[in-house]
Amino acid sequence: MAKTEFARLFRATQxxxxxxxxxxxxxxxxxxxxxxxxxxxxxxxxEWQEMIGFNVEELQCELSEIPGI
Incomplete structure (x- = not known):
């Protein structure tokens, strides 16, 4: 279910x-x-962390720099 929701969100943001x-x-x-x-x-x-493969705390950038978003 989460994969479907994440894919829907990805397409919608594109x-x-x-x-x-x-x-x-x-x-x-x-x-x-x-x-x-x-x-x-x-x-x-x-579920979001699992789908994108990392924790935001570990990333030193803006959320807008997340691949695909």
Whole structure:
């Protein structure tokens, strides 16, 4: 289920720059997941980390620099 939701979100951010821009304003992973959930994409922080393959705390960049988002 989480893989499907993440794929839907990925496609939506590619097609909708406004959604992508809104999600890029998230200051941390919890806020990002919460914002995604408000837009109808249902996955947890743990599922998100598993899908992208790293923890945001380990990354020294802006959320907008995450590949695919």
């Amino acid at each position: 097609e909708n720059p406004i959604l992508r821009q809104q999600l890029n304003t998230a200051s941390n992973q919890e806020e990002f997941v919460s914002m995604a959930q408000m837009h109808g994409y249902h996955f947890t922080v743990d």
